[in-house]
Amino acid sequence: MNNKILFPWQSPLTARTVATAQAVRRELRCHNNKHYxxxxxxKEQGRTVLLELSQGKVQExxxxxxxxxxRIHEYGGGSYLPTDDGIFFVEESNQQIYCLDNENKLKxxxxxxxxxxxxxxxxxxxxxxxxxxxxxxxxxV
Numbered sequence: 696m697n698n699k700i701l702f703p704w705q706s707p708l709t710a711r712t713v714a715t716a717q718a719v720r721r722e723l724r725c726h727n728n729k730h731y732x733x734x735x736x737x738k739e740q741g742r743t744v745l746l747e748l749s750q751g752k753v754q755e756x757x758x759x760x761x762x763x764x765x766r767i768h769e770y771g772g773g774s775y776l777p778t779d780d781g782i783f784f785v786e787e788s789n790q791q792i793y794c795l796d797n798e799n800k801l802k803x804x805x806x807x808x809x810x811x812x813x814x815x816x817x818x819x820x821x822x823x824x825x826x827x828x829x830x831x832x833x834x835x836v
Contacts, residue, residue, distance in 0.1 A: 697826065705772070706733065708831070712827070714746050714787070715745075716809040718735060718736050718737065718738075719734070719735040719737075720732050720734050720735075721733050721735070722773075722775065724775070724776065724777055726777035726778065727777075727779070729747055729749050730749070731745065731746065731747055731750070731756075731775070731777050731782070732746050732747055732748065733746070733763055733764075733774060733775070735747060735764075741762075742759075742762040743763045743764045743774070743787065744757070744762075744763070745757050745763050745775060745782065745784060745795075745826045746763075755824060756782070756795060756799075757784075757795065757801075758801075761786055761793075762786065762787040762788065762803075763775055763784045763785065763786070763787065764785065764787040764789060764811060765785035765787075765790065765813035766787075766811050766813075767811045767812065767813040767814065767827050767829045768813075768829070772813050772814055773813045773814035773815055773826070773827075774813060774818065776815035776816065778817050778821070778824070779821065780794070780796065780797070781794045781795050781796035781797055782794065782795045783804070783815055783824055785811075785812055785813055789808065790808075790810070790811040791803055791804070791805045791806065791807070791808070791812070792804040792805045792810065792812050792824075792826070797823065807828075809830060809831050809832045810828050810829060810830050810831065811828075811829045811831065812823060812826050812827065812828055812829070813826060813827055813829075814826055814827045
Protein backbone atom coordinates (compact mmCIF):
# COMPACT_ATOMS: atom_id res chain seq x y z
CA MET A 696 0.00 0.00 0.00
CA ASN A 697 1.26 3.46 -0.90
CA ASN A 698 0.99 6.01 1.96
CA LYS A 699 1.51 8.98 -0.29
CA ILE A 700 0.28 12.35 1.04
CA LEU A 701 -2.05 13.81 -1.56
CA PHE A 702 -2.67 17.24 -0.03
CA PRO A 703 0.38 18.63 1.79
CA TRP A 704 -1.45 21.38 3.69
CA GLN A 705 -2.61 21.77 7.27
CA SER A 706 -6.39 21.65 7.65
CA PRO A 707 -7.94 24.42 9.78
CA LEU A 708 -10.38 21.81 11.11
CA THR A 709 -9.31 19.66 14.04
CA ALA A 710 -11.03 16.54 15.29
CA ARG A 711 -12.13 18.54 18.38
CA THR A 712 -13.68 21.26 16.19
CA VAL A 713 -15.72 18.74 14.24
CA ALA A 714 -16.77 16.71 17.32
CA THR A 715 -17.95 19.74 19.31
CA ALA A 716 -19.54 21.66 16.47
CA GLN A 717 -23.14 20.69 17.02
CA ALA A 718 -25.46 19.45 19.75
CA VAL A 719 -27.31 16.20 19.06
CA ARG A 720 -31.04 15.95 19.79
CA ARG A 721 -32.82 12.65 20.39
CA GLU A 722 -35.54 10.78 22.31
CA LEU A 723 -38.49 13.04 21.54
CA ARG A 724 -41.42 12.32 23.88
CA CYS A 725 -44.91 13.86 24.13
CA HIS A 726 -47.09 13.95 27.24
CA ASN A 727 -50.09 16.15 28.14
CA ASN A 728 -49.56 18.47 25.17
CA LYS A 729 -45.93 19.07 26.12
CA HIS A 730 -42.94 17.93 24.12
CA TYR A 731 -39.65 16.81 25.62
CA UNK A 732 -36.31 15.86 24.15
CA UNK A 733 -32.71 15.24 25.08
CA UNK A 734 -29.90 17.40 23.77
CA UNK A 735 -26.33 16.16 24.03
CA UNK A 736 -23.95 19.11 24.30
CA UNK A 737 -20.37 18.41 23.25
CA LYS A 738 -19.25 21.83 24.49
CA GLU A 739 -20.39 20.81 28.01
CA GLN A 740 -18.22 17.65 28.06
CA GLY A 741 -21.04 15.65 26.46
CA ARG A 742 -23.66 16.50 29.07
CA THR A 743 -27.17 15.46 28.02
CA VAL A 744 -29.84 18.01 28.89
CA LEU A 745 -33.58 17.39 29.30
CA LEU A 746 -35.57 20.06 27.46
CA GLU A 747 -39.26 20.92 27.41
CA LEU A 748 -40.80 22.50 24.33
CA SER A 749 -44.01 24.29 25.23
CA GLN A 750 -45.84 27.16 23.54
CA GLY A 751 -42.88 27.99 21.34
CA LYS A 752 -40.40 28.15 24.23
CA VAL A 753 -37.53 25.82 25.09
CA GLN A 754 -36.76 25.28 28.76
CA GLU A 755 -33.95 23.29 30.36
CA UNK A 756 -35.55 21.26 33.17
CA UNK A 757 -32.66 19.99 35.30
CA UNK A 758 -29.82 21.71 37.16
CA UNK A 759 -26.50 21.91 35.31
CA UNK A 760 -24.93 19.14 37.41
CA UNK A 761 -27.37 16.55 35.98
CA UNK A 762 -26.93 14.65 32.73
CA UNK A 763 -29.63 12.30 31.40
CA UNK A 764 -28.13 9.18 29.89
CA UNK A 765 -28.46 5.49 30.60
CA ARG A 766 -25.89 2.86 29.77
CA ILE A 767 -27.97 -0.31 29.63
CA HIS A 768 -26.84 -2.68 26.86
CA GLU A 769 -23.59 -0.58 26.96
CA TYR A 770 -24.98 1.87 24.40
CA GLY A 771 -28.00 3.18 26.32
CA GLY A 772 -31.60 3.67 25.34
CA GLY A 773 -34.83 5.01 26.77
CA SER A 774 -33.22 7.41 29.26
CA TYR A 775 -36.39 9.13 30.46
CA LEU A 776 -40.20 9.06 30.54
CA PRO A 777 -42.66 11.88 31.25
CA THR A 778 -45.73 10.74 33.25
CA ASP A 779 -48.59 12.35 35.18
CA ASP A 780 -46.48 12.04 38.35
CA GLY A 781 -43.37 13.67 36.89
CA ILE A 782 -40.46 12.90 34.61
CA PHE A 783 -38.47 9.78 35.45
CA PHE A 784 -34.91 9.70 34.15
CA VAL A 785 -31.52 8.04 34.54
CA GLU A 786 -28.70 10.23 35.85
CA GLU A 787 -25.55 9.50 33.86
CA SER A 788 -23.06 9.71 36.75
CA ASN A 789 -24.56 6.92 38.86
CA GLN A 790 -27.08 5.22 36.51
CA GLN A 791 -29.87 5.57 39.07
CA ILE A 792 -33.49 6.55 38.44
CA TYR A 793 -34.61 9.99 39.55
CA CYS A 794 -37.94 11.79 39.34
CA LEU A 795 -38.52 15.45 38.64
CA ASP A 796 -41.99 15.88 40.12
CA ASN A 797 -44.66 18.35 39.03
CA GLU A 798 -43.40 20.86 41.60
CA ASN A 799 -39.86 20.69 40.13
CA LYS A 800 -38.46 18.75 43.08
CA LEU A 801 -35.86 16.06 42.37
CA LYS A 802 -35.94 12.72 44.15
CA UNK A 803 -33.68 9.70 43.73
CA UNK A 804 -35.88 6.61 43.25
CA UNK A 805 -33.37 3.75 43.08
CA UNK A 806 -30.31 3.09 45.24
CA UNK A 807 -28.84 0.02 43.54
CA UNK A 808 -25.37 0.94 42.35
CA UNK A 809 -24.72 -2.50 40.89
CA UNK A 810 -27.54 -2.04 38.38
CA UNK A 811 -28.31 0.13 35.37
CA UNK A 812 -31.82 1.10 34.30
CA UNK A 813 -33.54 2.30 31.12
CA UNK A 814 -36.19 1.76 28.43
CA UNK A 815 -39.02 3.06 30.62
CA UNK A 816 -42.75 2.63 30.13
CA UNK A 817 -45.66 3.28 32.44
CA UNK A 818 -47.87 0.44 33.69
CA UNK A 819 -51.30 0.49 32.01
CA UNK A 820 -53.00 1.19 35.35
CA UNK A 821 -50.62 4.16 35.84
CA UNK A 822 -49.65 2.56 39.14
CA UNK A 823 -46.00 1.97 38.39
CA UNK A 824 -42.98 2.33 36.18
CA UNK A 825 -41.62 -0.58 34.17
CA UNK A 826 -38.03 -0.61 32.92
CA UNK A 827 -35.07 -2.77 32.05
CA UNK A 828 -32.78 -3.44 35.01
CA UNK A 829 -29.33 -4.64 34.05
CA UNK A 830 -27.43 -6.17 37.00
CA UNK A 831 -23.65 -5.81 37.13
CA UNK A 832 -22.94 -8.15 40.03
CA UNK A 833 -20.08 -10.54 39.46
CA UNK A 834 -18.67 -11.31 36.03
CA UNK A 835 -21.96 -11.83 34.22
CA VAL A 836 -24.44 -9.09 33.27
